[in-house]
Amino acid sequence: MISTRMCVACKTNYPKGELIRFVIQDGTLVIDLTGKIEGRGCYLCRKKECMNKAIKRNSVFRSLKVAPKKEALEKLLSDYVD
Secondary structure, three states: OOOOEEEEEOOOEEHHOOEEEEEEEOOEEEOOOOOOOOOOOOEOOHHHHHHHHHHOOOOOHHHHHHOHHHHHHHHHHHHOOO
16 A cells, blocks of 8 residues: 655645655755654645645644744755746
């Protein structure tokens, strides 16, 4: 059985491996490429529309329950746009 997760922007379920996982590590927003970093995580699909929506609505930060830092998210996402 394939494990699925929901994109925080479009609320669509995808296989876990197709999404980008974000985690707060030592107070910094990081992308979890291994899927094994401890702590609260959230997932975002690689569609440009979803990335823009997540930035605009602070979806990632709301899911992680931390204060929004849009610049940090924009910088991390710049390499992942489809």
